[in-house]
Amino acid sequence: MMTFDAQLILNHLPDIASGFGITILCTLIACFIAMLLGLVVALGLMSKAKILRYPVRLYVEIIRGTPFLIQLFLLYYGGPSIGLYLEPIEAGIFALACNGSAYYAELFRAGFNAIPKGQLDAAKIIGLSRLQIIVRIQIPQMMVLIIPGLVNVSIILGKETAILSIVTVPELAFVLIGIGAETYAYAETLTVLAVSYLILAELTSRFGGWTEKRLSKYMERSI
Amino acid sequence: MNKQTQDSPIVEVQKMSKNFGTTQVLKNVDLKVQPSEVMCLIGPSGSGKSTLLRCIAFLEQYSSGNIYIEGEMLGYNDDTDIRKLTSTNELNHVRRNMGMVFQQFNLWPHMTALGNVTEALVRVKKLSRREADEKGHAILKKVGLAERALHYPAQLSGGQQQRVAIARSLAMEPSVMLFDEPTSALDPELVGEVLQVMKDLAKDGMTMIVVTHEMGFAAQVADTVVFLDQGEILMKGSPKEIFQGEKPPRLEQFLKNYMDRNAFWE
Amino acid sequence: MLDFSTLLPALPVLWEGVQMTVLLSISALTLGLIIGTIMCTARLSNSTPLRILTKLYVSFFRGVPLLVQLMLSYYCLPLIGINTPALPTAIVCVGLCSSAYITEILRGGFQSLSPGQKESAIMVGLNRLQIVAFIELPQVIRLTIPALINEAIILVKASSLISVIGIVELTRVTQNLAASNFQPFEFYLTAALVYFILNSTISVLGLWVERRINSRSIV
Numbered sequence: 001m002m003t004f005d006a007q008l009i010l011n012h013l014p015d016i017a018s019g020f021g022i023t024i025l026c027t028l029i030a031c032f033i034a035m036l037l038g039l040v041v042a043l044g045l046m047s048k049a050k051i052l053r054y055p056v057r058l059y060v061e062i063i064r065g066t067p068f069l070i071q072l073f074l075l076y077y078g079g080p081s082i083g084l085y086l087e088p089i090e091a092g093i094f095a096l097a098c099n100g101s102a103y104y105a106e107l108f109r110a111g112f113n114a115i116p117k118g119q120l121d122a123a124k125i126i127g128l129s130r131l132q133i134i135v136r137i138q139i140p141q142m143m144v145l146i147i148p149g150l151v152n153v154s155i156i157l158g159k160e161t162a163i164l165s166i167v168t169v170p171e172l173a174f175v176l177i178g179i180g181a182e183t184y185a186y187a188e189t190l191t192v193l194a195v196s197y198l199i200l201a202e203l204t205s206r207f208g209g210w211t212e213k214r215l216s217k218y219m220e221r222s223i
Numbered sequence: 224m225n226k227q228t229q230d231s232p233i234v235e236v237q238k239m240s241k242n243f244g245t246t247q248v249l250k251n252v253d254l255k256v257q258p259s260e261v262m263c264l265i266g267p268s269g270s271g272k273s274t275l276l277r278c279i280a281f282l283e284q285y286s287s288g289n290i291y292i293e294g295e296m297l298g299y300n301d302d303t304d305i306r307k308l309t310s311t312n313e314l315n316h317v318r319r320n321m322g323m324v325f326q327q328f329n330l331w332p333h334m335t336a337l338g339n340v341t342e343a344l345v346r347v348k349k350l351s352r353r354e355a356d357e358k359g360h361a362i363l364k365k366v367g368l369a370e371r372a373l374h375y376p377a378q379l380s381g382g383q384q385q386r387v388a389i390a391r392s393l394a395m396e397p398s399v400m401l402f403d404e405p406t407s408a409l410d411p412e413l414v415g416e417v418l419q420v421m422k423d424l425a426k427d428g429m430t431m432i433v434v435t436h437e438m439g440f441a442a443q444v445a446d447t448v449v450f451l452d453q454g455e456i457l458m459k460g461s462p463k464e465i466f467q468g469e470k471p472p473r474l475e476q477f478l479k480n481y482m483d484r485n486a487f488w489e
Numbered sequence: 490m491l492d493f494s495t496l497l498p499a500l501p502v503l504w505e506g507v508q509m510t511v512l513l514s515i516s517a518l519t520l521g522l523i524i525g526t527i528m529c530t531a532r533l534s535n536s537t538p539l540r541i542l543t544k545l546y547v548s549f550f551r552g553v554p555l556l557v558q559l560m561l562s563y564y565c566l567p568l569i570g571i572n573t574p575a576l577p578t579a580i581v582c583v584g585l586c587s588s589a590y591i592t593e594i595l596r597g598g599f600q601s602l603s604p605g606q607k608e609s610a611i612m613v614g615l616n617r618l619q620i621v622a623f624i625e626l627p628q629v630i631r632l633t634i635p636a637l638i639n640e641a642i643i644l645v646k647a648s649s650l651i652s653v654i655g656i657v658e659l660t661r662v663t664q665n666l667a668a669s670n671f672q673p674f675e676f677y678l679t680a681a682l683v684y685f686i687l688n689s690t691i692s693v694l695g696l697w698v699e700r701r702i703n704s705r706s707i708v
């Protein structure tokens with residue numbers, strides 16, 4: 001018979017809270033770096049110069065074609081072979097950021113392409129420079145268009161943090177699975193773990209919906 | 224509308240051709256547009272009207288021939304034997320004399336009407352925000368949209384959006400305005416308000432090249448009408464010559480189709 | 490220095506891992522497609538309880554990391570008296586997770602069809618089943634093929650997580666090899682390459698299927 005021992009969870013609350021904090025921290029930092037990197041990668045993907053475009057394309061394809069777990073192992077366990085000694089949390093965040101950058105980049109690229117060519121013509125003929133067109137016309141619109149996609153990728157990255165537990169980053173999954181192993185109270189710990197991720201995903205998507213609503217108030221949804 | 228034929232055209236197109244890959248869409252086009260002249264381009268769909276206009280704006284690179292805007296070569300450096308593209312700076316310098324209005328308005332949907340009009344004033348002309356706003360309001364008033372300044376494109380009717388687009392171009396004080404079927408995407412009852420703004424512009428002496436299917440507008444407002452067919456200029460003349468005089472069979476056919484389409488009472 | 494000489498003797502073991510990964514992926518994908526189709530039907534049905542249930546189902550499997558789902562089924566199912574071997578448990582787990590995504594992909598496909606099409610089909614007298622089978626489904630498949638292919642690739646990648654519950658597939662094999670040879674970089678790089686080849690194959694196959702389907706209908 002399965003019983004739910006809430007007291008056990010309460011006893012470990014400080015540990016759980018710290019794990020939760022680390023999960024959120026890893027997600028936020030990784031998402032932030034990944035978006036910046038993704039924007040650069042997207043510009044590379046759209047570059048007219050093949051010498052730039054092809055390697056960037058290869059980077060994106062490799063990231064998207066291999067499991068995150070392998071990327072993480074390669075960086076964390078394999079890193080020292082090429083002189084890269086990283087703490088688990090550093091390796092985790094770095095791997096997550098690289099992983100996310102490929103997915104964000106594809107979104108950015110699609111967003112850029114979704115803006116009608118005519119608008120760019122109008123901007124060109126009126127004399128805006130290439131950079132001004134990117135910053136003033138393309139990025140603001142692209143951001144609104146791709147918010148749902150950004151939220152999705154961010155949720156996925158948030159969930160991927162659970163995998164960091166495998167290389168002993170003391171985030172939420174690591175903490176709770178650890179408590180489970182110690183006390184055999186897997187039902188309690190894993191339920192709390194699952195619910196926490198559900199809450200995180202829900203919050204992220206609420207936040208995304210809210211931002212989208214705020215930003216797109218006056219935007220033509222049909223563009 | 225008597226124009227003195229002076230020798231400094233605003234736009235001059237010489238033996239210009241344009242290929243897309245292997246298909247030639249414009250063949251040896253020659254045009255001269257004098258200051259304050261209103262030129263209407265007519266012709267069947269696919270005849271190359273938009274392409275011609277986009278070449279004059281250098282949104283498309285023309286393949287051979289020359290285009291001069293106020294005496295300056297457009298898009299290419301021609302000092303050497305091999306033709307080279309000019310720098311973006313030089314291109315923008317020449318382009319500064321042109322405004323363009325598109326069939327699909329092409330407003331920037333994330334900016335208000337005023338924002339659309341003032342964007343280039345601030346970024347390109349480097350006016351202060353206040354000066355730009357002042358000027359933007361004045362121009363919006365001119366196109367009859369004074370109270371719509373803070374509306375976003377999605378909150379405006381098609382006719383209003385197109386008038387904002389015209390205002391956006393006007394703000395840069397171009398010496399020639401290019402219109403590519405500015406009323407074709409509009410509901411019939413909204414066409415009039417846009418044509419009225421264009422008529423006012425013509426009256427004020429703006430130089431205009433207008434691709435249009437509005438024969439009434441061409442007949443009333445144009446100084447010159449150019450008939451383009453399969454990438455070639457088949458006939459060029461005053462509205463009277465084009466609509467009432469002797470004409471090539473292709474033009475005859477084109478106008479007959481137009482009349483048939485618009486006749487609702489025989 | 491990197492040294493790939495130990496790779497050759499390891500190839501047979503790696504190959505077994507690859508086979509396991511492929512087997513796992515194919516079984517889980519099949520399961521995911523079947524359950525996903527059923528769930529999508531329920532999701533789009535007129536019954537409110539069904540819609541709510543499927544919505545919860547989708548939120549759970551999409552919101553909880555697969556790693557946690559695997560742990561839950563591995564550690565908690567025995568607690569309620571379900572003692573299935575690890576391999577079927579893993580396949581079902583991955584299959585259910587992917588079915589949630591497939592449900593949403595299919596739903597998006599159905600909802601992107603213009604209502605006018607359905608109305609004109611009703612007007613010419615087709616019944617509900619005919620509309621789904623002859624009007625909607627062919628279009629939905631065509632529309633969603635790219636997303637479904639993508640889902641297959643995600644699934645292959647996700648299958649690497651099964652290694653944590655002790656099933657010896659490609660990732661687990663690689664872990665063992667990396668540890669016993671003290672050459673993590675070389676072996677994980679190799680594993681990455683193998684996954685990349687697997688997924689590239691899927692994507693090439695997918696493009697081919699897509700082209701076949703598209704060439705048989707209006708462009």
Ligand SMILES: Nc1ncnc2c1ncn2[C@@H]1O[C@H](COP(=O)(O)OP(=O)(O)OP(=O)(O)O)[C@@H](O)[C@H]1O
Binds near residue numbers: 269272274
């Ligand atoms: N980017 C392009 N690439 C290839 N061909 C093009 C391109 N743009 C236009 N064309 C071709 O050039 C020809 C002229 O097109 P254009 O748009 O200038 O015609 P148009 O006279 O403006 O027609 P419409 O009245 O329908 O607007 C057409 O045959 C068209 O297919």
Ligand SMILES: [Mg+2]
Binds near residue numbers: 272273274404
């Ligand atoms: Mg055209």
